Amino acid sequence: MVRLLSFLLFLVTWWIAALLIGDVKLPAPPAVLKVMLTEAASGALFVNLGATLARVVLSFTLAMALGAAIGYLMGRVKLADKIGDPWLILLLNLPALVVIVLAYIWAGLTEVAAIAAIAVNKLPTAVVTLREGTRALDRSLDEMATVFAIPRGKAFRHVILPQLGPYIAAAARSGLSLVWKIVLVAEYLGRPNGVGFEIGVAFQLFDIPLLLAYSLTFAAVVLVIETVLVQPFELRAARWRPRAA
Amino acid sequence: MQLEVDITGKHFENAAGERHDVLAGIKFSLHAGEVGVFVGPSGCGKSTMLKILAGLDHNYQGKVSRPAVARLGMVFQEPRLLPWRSVEDNIRLAAPHIDEKRLSELFAVLELTEHRSHFPGELSLGLARRVALARAFAIDPDFLILDEPLASLDDALAAHLREQIATLVESRSMMTLLVTHNLDDAVYLGDRLFLLSARPARILQEVPIPTPRTRRSASEINHIKADLVRRRLAKI
Numbered sequence: 001m002v003r004l005l006s007f008l009l010f011l012v013t014w015w016i017a018a019l020l021i022g023d024v025k026l027p028a029p030p031a032v033l034k035v036m037l038t039e040a041a042s043g044a045l046f047v048n049l050g051a052t053l054a055r056v057v058l059s060f061t062l063a064m065a066l067g068a069a070i071g072y073l074m075g076r077v078k079l080a081d082k083i084g085d086p087w088l089i090l091l092l093n094l095p096a097l098v099v100i101v102l103a104y105i106w107a108g109l110t111e112v113a114a115i116a117a118i119a120v121n122k123l124p125t126a127v128v129t130l131r132e133g134t135r136a137l138d139r140s141l142d143e144m145a146t147v148f149a150i151p152r153g154k155a156f157r158h159v160i161l162p163q164l165g166p167y168i169a170a171a172a173r174s175g176l177s178l179v180w181k182i183v184l185v186a187e188y189l190g191r192p193n194g195v196g197f198e199i200g201v202a203f204q205l206f207d208i209p210l211l212l213a214y215s216l217t218f219a220a221v222v223l224v225i226e227t228v229l230v231q232p233f234e235l236r237a238a239r240w241r242p243r244a245a
Numbered sequence: 246m247q248l249e250v251d252i253t254g255k256h257f258e259n260a261a262g263e264r265h266d267v268l269a270g271i272k273f274s275l276h277a278g279e280v281g282v283f284v285g286p287s288g289c290g291k292s293t294m295l296k297i298l299a300g301l302d303h304n305y306q307g308k309v310s311r312p313a314v315a316r317l318g319m320v321f322q323e324p325r326l327l328p329w330r331s332v333e334d335n336i337r338l339a340a341p342h343i344d345e346k347r348l349s350e351l352f353a354v355l356e357l358t359e360h361r362s363h364f365p366g367e368l369s370l371g372l373a374r375r376v377a378l379a380r381a382f383a384i385d386p387d388f389l390i391l392d393e394p395l396a397s398l399d400d401a402l403a404a405h406l407r408e409q410i411a412t413l414v415e416s417r418s419m420m421t422l423l424v425t426h427n428l429d430d431a432v433y434l435g436d437r438l439f440l441l442s443a444r445p446a447r448i449l450q451e452v453p454i455p456t457p458r459t460r461r462s463a464s465e466i467n468h469i470k471a472d473l474v475r476r477r478l479a480k481i
Binding site: 140141143144146147148149150154158159162 | 296299300301316317318319321323325327329330338339340380384
């Protein structure tokens, strides 16, 4: 109910702003909705959204898996931490644009280059978060597992992983928002489809209704995925912790 | 089955590079069916010694020979339960082969039956201690280590839990090592007492208690306690 009111407030603000600024720079909601419907009817909207989502899923999975493994290693092994740390600082502070442009130059305007570039942008935050999580592991529970001769694999699943759960959730959350932002830039610069590409086209033609139609559909998809997938996962990962009042 | 311990020294260096001696001379043996009790001032190095005996710390001088086949059960000073697993799952994780009948028996003895599906965060310290005890006994240990299992419980609860430990210890022939600074626990549960010095710890004296645990009367326990206090004072 509150969410619906919040959405209505957004629509009303937009509409009033459109009336004040004028249709050329900010079209009113019905005009944008009309473009959305024609794009949906032609199928272009779904093709582009699908392409973008596929890139998000692939690069996100790649970065999370790799980042978690590297982060765990750096948290456990001092030497790995010493070797990896300068790379980590470099990658954390390298602008996304640099990575994307270099990837396109080195690997061509290909799908692999785009997905790798997005993954490389997300990787360091996952590494940092998981390294912190690994450092915070409770040694006394490790000792317990050793004393009771719990096999390594089992100990990892039942003793280590639950402690890392909140850190994985945090890395996923911050990583996903980063990927949402960067995927459009990568598409804009070097892919022939996807939401980012369409926004690039709309920018060149100064077609503001088209631009808004794609941006808002994209925002809606992000919102749905966050509420349906990410938030329940976060709750699950932290379910044994005492609830905040 | 027998435990042979001869630790001649253990030290560590702190962040400033200063050397700290923790253990000086710990030599004893322990047979199956025996309960050895270490009594010493707090901070004397008892927990360090237990870590070595449990095989968690290999960095010491001397020798510890523990039968390779001996299954080790341990009750740490803090319960060390997994907060994200229920009481039952905590025990099953350490003792995957335990059958339902044995588990129910253990829960019954330790009065945990109604807490089976609770999570550790929902338990009081006394209850969590009992779960830790249940976990150590669930694996049917050959070697049992109890590190101050009754510390910071109120007297009535500690006395009650002490009886439960006695029942469990009687039920199985194993080498049991108890560390405590409470003379009641020591005299009530032990077969042989080892009095430890202040840091660096060494064994000052070994005091056997010949009367079997079950036949010790209250007056005898008081007598042994008084004797212990006298010995301790004599050492100071």
